Amino acid sequence: GDFVTTEDGTGVVHMAPAYGEDDKATTDTVGIVPVTPVDSKGRFDSQVPDYQGQQVFEANAAIIRDLKNGTGAAAVNGPVLIRHETYDHPYPHCWRCRNPLIYRAVSSWFVRVSEFRDRMVELNQQITWYPEHVKDGQFGKWLSGARDWSISRNRYWGTPIPVWVSDDPAHPRIDVYGSLDELERDFGVRPENLHRPYIDELTRPNPDDPAGKSTMRRIEDVFDVWFDSGSMPYGQVHYPFENSDWFAGSADTEAHFPGDFIVEYIGQTRGWFYTLHVLATALFDRPAFKTCVAHGIVLGNDGAKMSKSLRNYPDVNEVFDRDGSDAMRWFLMASPILRGGNLIVTEQGIREGVRQVLLPLWNAYSFLTLYAPRVGTWRTDSTHVLDRYILAKLAVLRDELTDALDVCDISGACEQLRQFTDALTNWYVRRSRSRFWEEDAEAIDTLHTVLEVTTRLAAPLLPMATEVIWRGISGGRSVHLTDWPEAGVVPADPALVAAMDQVREVCSAASSLRKAKKLRVRLPLPRLTVAVEDPERLRPFADLIADELNVKAVELTGDVAAHGRFELTVNARVAGPRLGKAVQAAIKAVKAGAGTLNADGTLSAGEVVLNPEEYDSRLVAADPGCTAALPDGAGLVVLDDTLTEELEAEGWAKDRIRELQDLRKSSGLEVSDRITVVMAVPAERAGWARAHRDLIAGEILATAFEFGEPADGVEIGDGVRVAIARGSALGAE
Template sequence: KLGLPKKHLVDLAGRFIPEVKPWAGVFVKEADPKIIEDLEKRGLLYKKEIIRHTYPFCWRCDTPLLYYAKESWFVRMSKLRDKMIKANQGINWIPTHIRDGRFGEWLREVKDWAFSRERYWGTPLPIWICECGEKKVVGGLADFPESSSGNTYYLLRHGESETNTKNIASSDISKPYRLTEKGRSQIAEAAKKLKKEKIDLIISSDYPRTKETSKIVSKTLKLPVAYDQRIREMNFGEYDELSVSEFKAKFSHELERFDRAPAGGETLKDVLRREMEFVQELEEKYRGKKFLLVGHGDPWWVLEGAIKGLSTRQIAEQWYTEDYIGHGGVRKFRMRDFPRDADGFVDLHRPYIDTTKFHCPKCGEQMSRVKEVADVWFDSGSMPFAQHHYPFENKKQIEKGEAFPADYISEAIDQTRGWFYTLLAVSTLLEREAPYKNVICLGHVLDAKGQKMSKSRGNVVDPFAMIEKYGADAVRWYMYTVNQPGDPKRFDEKDLDQVTKQVFLILWNVQTFYKTYESTKRGIKGAHALDRWIVSRLHLLIDQVTKLLESYRVTEAGRLIADFITDLSTWYVRRSRERFKTSGIETLREVLVTLSKLMAPFTPFLAESLYQELRAAPSKLHASVHLEDWPSSDPKRIDRDLIAGMARARLAVELGHAIRAEAKIKVRQPLADCEIAIDLPAGKAGKGTIADDILPIIAEELNVKAVRLVPALPAGRSHIEERAGRAIKLGSGISVGLSTAISDDLKREGIAREIIRAVNNLRKQAKLTIADRITLSYETDDSAVRETFETEGQKILDAVRGESIAAGKGKADQGAELDLAGATLWIGIRKI
């Protein structure tokens, strides 16, 4: 700004230069106390205190760093500030405050971009400078000058030969394969066209087929022929004299041929090296000459591609396409001063780029490239364009919106000054719109105490260890659902374990349960209230998750899926277990298939495993869930009244269980009845808020004989008339009254249920299958228990797949002693 001279007092080793006395050669940090002491002696020290402040350290060795003023190339981003701020306003940020907060503030205070770095590796700055001050910026390969030799080269491929008609890969020069009649005709035609080009020299491969070719051309052009082994056919090694198809079968792709040679043969890189050595020799030896080079298909294919500056992949893609030189074909080129690697391919990196010089248009001297490379963030910011080699290729993908801008990107919050910024900066520099439409900006992962993870602190959690232990999907799901994307994540392995158990294992248990009854396909699909409810919930879930994902609200979408899995397991499947033995299993299948599709973007491996389990039986499913379309919600299948009614029913059940718990009455003990009152707006009837076909579900869950809906008392409040033998519980907008009186009949039925539970546990201990039948024996002194076996015996047998019951301690495979509210019972089972 002020034009003052720049003078460094410290060298690059961090030591004072000789002119700084008396500290010349002293490391600056070691000199600090000596400088303070000198100032103090001379009375020039104003104040001395210790200040705690941030300071840069080397991330490799923790050595304190020194700030060192150096010249650099800058991009004047301050001139583009308004354009970037305007572009940012059209981006949807998650969280929303980032747009005008952290990122918006960075744009408002944007600094000019220190664009260059003094490193060896990186993208070289394409800037050439002459000592006279003239500068040249290269924008692409087309900006590199043509060779100063002025030579022109014509590549002629030999005409069709016997190797071609016999489809033979032949590199044995002793084999006398000659041109066919068609091949001689092709070369005669090419020679006529070449006559107009005023060729100076003909140089040919010394194979019989190329010698014959050059002889025909030589006669027409009236020029002698020289031969050079460096433009011979490729050496096919162990595949020599075998069919071309056999040789091709050795490689999965033409790209392999550049680095993989047949035994005793050459790679394409070997071929190119000798060809480039040959051409370079001509470049150095001759000026302004026109050369006709007679050679072979593959060698010319590789040479032509390398001369144009194509990569190995680009060259491989041209093999036997219209770009591949045909028999008798001619290709013309002039060399350019491209930087080339040892194999002869164009390489725009160091050290090759530094060998390229330009002729200064101002003074005529040589221009050399500046030593700096570009900031690596420029590479990152250029990604949307560079990956398509824009603007040199694929303009439609960028300019017609086929691949730009991105619909969505995601990275951590620190990228507001890194990738998010440089993407926008480069796009703005190219006068294009914002390079992304939506951003999910992530908070950092911290340890369980909220501390930043650091190797030095020893609190780093190895993600690969977590993936190995819990699976990649569990880690992924945890990150999606633990909190909002922009919030810091206090990683605790306990939470990851909980995710696995509360979502993944529950879902897999449902799938396992489905497989148990998979063959049961009786009954009308979806007729039961529970089936209609779960299908309604499913289609509502599809609608909600779709809308949330379209709004990039991933956390809410994941949590809804988790809630649905809980409802599926703890309510739908649990309340349908007995029913699945005869009907309803098809509805569960529909739910699981759809759920696998919804989970596929979140948990691709779990979703695929679930889907494949469902594919095991004959079905119309695809080979993979990832080949499926995203599910569509059917509004006609969403019964919102049913969903609301079931929610009230579940709340009623919750209140009923609370009453049982307070009264210390087990759920297996049947009770007489349950009354439910729902608080409704004035004028609404007390019935109809829970559908009649839901009431039996409540009765089963609460183990009561009858459920009745009653009007709320008094008006405007959820209340049930208090009566003797009835306990009442109030909830949000609903009240439940449960009869707690237990008659002798109810008591016997309760004992029967305890017996059934105990026998089924014994069956499990004995590892019996559902097909195994048993006999029961028992011993008890309690009359009520004996009466239970007499009155409820058949029900017990039906429930445990038993054939008979005998009093007395008989032979048993498994037995157990039970305490039934003070009564002792021994019961045993024996497999028939």
């Protein structure tokens, strides 16, 4: 049978078609009529006299006892209990009160969805879904298997079903009403309250009963609440009784149906999305909405559903007080949740958004207000390469954000903004600090312009922070009242963006090598070799790379093979469906080094040719200790860490500069203050100190720099004692 075999157990299975969907489907095939000895309160009725009035779960002990002892109606011919054991299995419970539920067959009213199921599948193709896989996946498959929809519920609260039936089976009649006018026509009164119990008082003689003894009464059922939800597009405006032009459109009015956009939990593919689609198809032969975002579910920090009783989530008020509402908003929008995935809420995740986006954006604004001697103005004509780069990078951001938001890719938009703020603060502002200290007008105006446009672009994602920044730099009323930046708002330069982005990748890879080898940033190194396909693109930036990485020379070469090799692997998951068993031959050929890249991007692996998406190519460094690969196999960087005494002396001097800058700050000096310095240096470092005296003095704005024991000095590092003062008030002992 479907649920029992002769190889295991007794070979017998009991069926309860009135209390289980699978049981009823099976017994329906052989014409077994369901028996329902349980009433609406979950108690046995008179069909089971021995247990009548007992709640079904409470009767378990008595039933088992009777089966075991051979007593009662359940065991007329003596003991019938062969074996009694307890086992755990899942059972449905009410999500509110946690009590066990009872499945029970009841009569119901249905919408015959099966009649127009194919049309629902067709109309689904007109809907734009995010994520895209929902259209033909979770939602499309549900539509393909759609069954008739039970729309009635045995409850008191809810929308009464407008169906009146005869109370005499001998004179059957069913009336379905669609308006108050129809009710008034048949009942002679116009109802003022359409809810129970008032609507139930509306009765009339059955017109089909010649004797006039039977009565038309409303059925007791109310609508499934999902029927109400699915009726939202027209129910909210009382269509078709009112607002017909607003809803359906006219020569002078735009139609508001179907809706342009809806968003809800992805589980609503079986709920709201589905009922909207069912009713719109049945009533209008159209989809109910044009675009739908199906998001995932927010989970507590333990991976379970959020629960007030479990308190498995951060205190929202604490998060708002500490990090601001933008932090929570960003955390949600930048996550996989808007692509249908689930999201675990953690304080660490929320703070990560603060660190990666909110603070960098705010720090750029603070830097401008702190170091700019005047209010910046709109400017896009700077000739400085860093200004040109950040403006061109902003042009790319504008286009990418526009494209992402146009297709509701919110998390993609967040990622683009995150990458831009990294370029803005960790590259542009950091590399331009000296220009701001020198009150460079081009730098000030460029940063002002960049922040003005960036805040308008970021406003939908970070509404609070962008409002404060935009008001601060523009003096305007609100960033949310401004227009979205048009294409070309700042000059584009794709070639410069590509080149400078690669410069940043080179510097990032080389910095990682430094960190891995524990070579401090201020220690100069002799050489960095950069091997890329197009070294000439980086040549104008060789000095910038050298300065950023603190190396004496940058060597650019196109000979990537001299420093590494490409390692090829077959992507069996992608290639398998097309190649079948031949994929194993391809894997063996590639592992044996028999893979050859072709000019068209395909890979010949023995007798098999792989498409570009069916294999992976990874650039592997020949000497991982001093070599690192650039992203996407774009090239390699090789760091020469050979040290000389001259390099170590310069590194020592730069360390002291950093310590003296910190001392200036802690002493309350302004950035522009000139100072005098008296420094005492251990004998073994005296030569290094004197060799780099001018370098140290120039970096810390010292107008007088003496070697000797300071009268009231402090130790700053490596045994060095120093005293500083504004002007020329110091001297050595």
